[in-house]
Amino acid sequence: MKNVVFIRWMRLKKEWRSQLCWIIIPIVMTVLIMQGVETWQEETRVPIALVVEEQTEMAAHLVDNIANTELLHIQFMSLDGALHKLEQHELDSVFVIREGYENNILENRRNQLIEAYSSNRSFAYQSVVETITSYAQQDAARSKAAFVIKQLFLEYGMEDEWNYEEIIASSRERQRSGALLQSSFTYYEKSKTAEEHALPLLKAWGVWAFFAVITTFFLFDWMLKENRPSMRQRWLFTEISFKKYACGSLLYFTVIIFLMDLVTAFLFSSLFREALTIRVLISLFAFRLTIILLAFLLASVYKQLFMYYISGLGIALLFIVIGGSIIPVDGLTGKWPWIEELSPVHSLLKGTIPLIWLFVMIVLLTVWIHKGGKANA
Amino acid sequence: MLNVTGLQKKYKEKTVLENVSFQMKPGEIVGLVGENGAGKSTLLQLLATVMQPTQGDIQLDGLSYVNDVKEIRRIIGYVPQDISIWEEFTVEENMLFFEQLSWKKRTKEECRQLCLDMQLTHWKEGVQSLSGGMKRKLNLAISLLHDPTFLLLDEPTVGIDLKSKMEIGSYLNSLAKNEGKMIMYTSHDMDEITTVCDRVYAIGKDPFYMNLLMENKISVEQLK
Numbered sequence: 001m002k003n004v005v006f007i008r009w010m011r012l013k014k015e016w017r018s019q020l021c022w023i024i025i026p027i028v029m030t031v032l033i034m035q036g037v038e039t040w041q042e043e044t045r046v047p048i049a050l051v052v053e054e055q056t057e058m059a060a061h062l063v064d065n066i067a068n069t070e071l072l073h074i075q076f077m078s079l080d081g082a083l084h085k086l087e088q089h090e091l092d093s094v095f096v097i098r099e100g101y102e103n104n105i106l107e108n109r110r111n112q113l114i115e116a117y118s119s120n121r122s123f124a125y126q127s128v129v130e131t132i133t134s135y136a137q138q139d140a141a142r143s144k145a146a147f148v149i150k151q152l153f154l155e156y157g158m159e160d161e162w163n164y165e166e167i168i169a170s171s172r173e174r175q176r177s178g179a180l181l182q183s184s185f186t187y188y189e190k191s192k193t194a195e196e197h198a199l200p201l202l203k204a205w206g207v208w209a210f211f212a213v214i215t216t217f218f219l220f221d222w223m224l225k226e227n228r229p230s231m232r233q234r235w236l237f238t239e240i241s242f243k244k245y246a247c248g249s250l251l252y253f254t255v256i257i258f259l260m261d262l263v264t265a266f267l268f269s270s271l272f273r274e275a276l277t278i279r280v281l282i283s284l285f286a287f288r289l290t291i292i293l294l295a296f297l298l299a300s301v302y303k304q305l306f307m308y309y310i311s312g313l314g315i316a317l318l319f320i321v322i323g324g325s326i327i328p329v330d331g332l333t334g335k336w337p338w339i340e341e342l343s344p345v346h347s348l349l350k351g352t353i354p355l356i357w358l359f360v361m362i363v364l365l366t367v368w369i370h371k372g373g374k375a376n377a
Numbered sequence: 378m379l380n381v382t383g384l385q386k387k388y389k390e391k392t393v394l395e396n397v398s399f400q401m402k403p404g405e406i407v408g409l410v411g412e413n414g415a416g417k418s419t420l421l422q423l424l425a426t427v428m429q430p431t432q433g434d435i436q437l438d439g440l441s442y443v444n445d446v447k448e449i450r451r452i453i454g455y456v457p458q459d460i461s462i463w464e465e466f467t468v469e470e471n472m473l474f475f476e477q478l479s480w481k482k483r484t485k486e487e488c489r490q491l492c493l494d495m496q497l498t499h500w501k502e503g504v505q506s507l508s509g510g511m512k513r514k515l516n517l518a519i520s521l522l523h524d525p526t527f528l529l530l531d532e533p534t535v536g537i538d539l540k541s542k543m544e545i546g547s548y549l550n551s552l553a554k555n556e557g558k559m560i561m562y563t564s565h566d567m568d569e570i571t572t573v574c575d576r577v578y579a580i581g582k583d584p585f586y587m588n589l590l591m592e593n594k595i596s597v598e599q600l601k
Contacts, residue, residue: 003477003478006477007474007477007478010466010470010473010474014465014466015465230457230459230460230461231461233425233427233455233457233461234461234475234519235478236425236426236427236450236455237450237453237454237455237520237523237525238475238478238479238480238523239478239479239480239523240477240478245478
């Protein structure tokens with residue numbers, strides 16, 4: 001192994017640029033694509049301004065609700081500034097939470113809770129008004145319910161166990177934890193399928209997996225380059241056979257790639273708030289090991305570099321599509337759910353280990369190592 | 378000592394070598410001549426364990442080519458016709474690369490000395506900028522790293538200048554005479570063959586080489 005590390009170090013001194021490139025490309029591309037998508041999503045949101053004149057808990061709750069609405073891009077500013085931007089058509093509409101909002105709700109005054117401004121180019125105004133009004137109405141309805149409960153306590157002479165804030169808090173908690181709106185689909189004469197968690201349209205690990213598969217194939221092209229026909233005869237007259245050298249190099253590359261994957265996991269955790277748990281790391285290493293062994297074993301059977309690269313690209317696309325990493329293929333996987341299991345990318349996204357793939361790869365590697373071959377070339 | 382008896386090689390239906398038998402002793406340089414396609418490279422590859430004979434027996438220093446292939450490869454130095462070196466490396470890096478893989482461990486200085494012995498002086502130079510002659514010398518030097526006793530060279534001087542040819546010839550001569558190595562050598566250059574080799578085997582049906590060598594009073598034997 002010492003000899004192999006020495007040789008790999010010699011090669012690294014010559015090839016560090018390309019190897020570094022293949023190692024960091026998945027990270028760089030994922031960051032670029034995810035940031036690009038984020039910017040695009042930002043630009044497709046409706047820009048509105050929120051003028052908050054009241055500093056009460058109820059007003060703050062309403063602001064949180066509006067700010068968490070996915071399709072709205074909220075800017076907090078003064079009324080004058082907001083109206084100026086609205087005149088310049090830089091905003092779709094402006095909403096003002098006037099002082100007295102909480103009082104109005106508590107006193108069950110449900111009209112004119114929020115002030116709204118729009119221009120002749122406020123194309124999304126009606127939809128945004130509906131959304132924000134619904135949040136205000138939620139607060140109003142909750143307040144009304146609390147008021148009625150309190151009245152009932154008084155009417156029936158029951159001990160006043162809950163105060164007004166507790167009833168409101170309990171109502172919010174129930175809304176948050178319980179799925180108030182739930183829909184499920186069943187096909188004619190088909191049993192109801194278990195609830196499934198849909199994968200998001202674009203996931204950082206999904207994008208990363210695509211580039212990781214391709215670049216792993218590029219990283220392992222040494223299997224073909226260093227055993228090309230003109231060099232093959234040299235390996236017959238060396239103490240360390242090409243097979244031993246290849247196995248040592250496989251270990252060397254696996255360690256380097258695993259270290260880089262560890263860095264990637266930390267980076268994604270801070271950049272994209274991806275979970276960083278032992279389970280995620282084990283799943284990541286299992287996925288990477290599967291891809292490494294696949295690239296290594298395919299490189300051992302290919303004769304032409306070009307065909308090997310094309311195969312890498314094809315396999316990456318196949319894994320991504322059937323694994324539902326970038327574009328979820330619900331139609332296909334709904335009909336044949338086992339298709340997703342064919343892709344190790346799906347296991348990575350689910351945080352599991354691609355056991356079948358890993359088992360097959362390890363068996364094939366063992367066969368490759370132990371197969372006798374001819375004594376002569 | 379090399380003993381070859383009744384060697385035959387067939388590629389599907391085509392017989393390339395038929396009933397080839399000969400012997401070689403330590404310290405001998407034997408030339409192999411013949412027209413293209415006569416089977417010179419095939420014979421060298423059979424002797425180098427790169428391919429297996431269809432029939433016949435080969436023994437090297439009492440070792441069988443059937444049962445002791447690994448041991449035989451330790452004492453064989455094979456210089457293929459194609460230059461088999463890393464173009465992206467320097468001479469030094471090429472030597473150290475193969476030294477790491479070799480049975481015999483050598484110091485960097487010993488590797489360098491091996492190159493200097495055959496007038497390969499461009500130790501730190503990249504292979505890409507070396508002349509054809511220098512590349513051939515490096516190709517030979519790498520094959521000698523594990524100190525083989527039987528050297529097989531397939532047209533080692535093809536396409537190189539006269540000076541380099543003479544330097545390689547002189548080095549091979551010193552290996553055979555001073556270190557007792559057996560060397561088998563193929564070439565189309567009759568001057569080189571007659572200068573370097575002790576004996577010559579002609580291979581193939583065309584009597585051209587046979588007649589040419591006999592006219593020059595060179596000891597030559599027909600192999601098939």
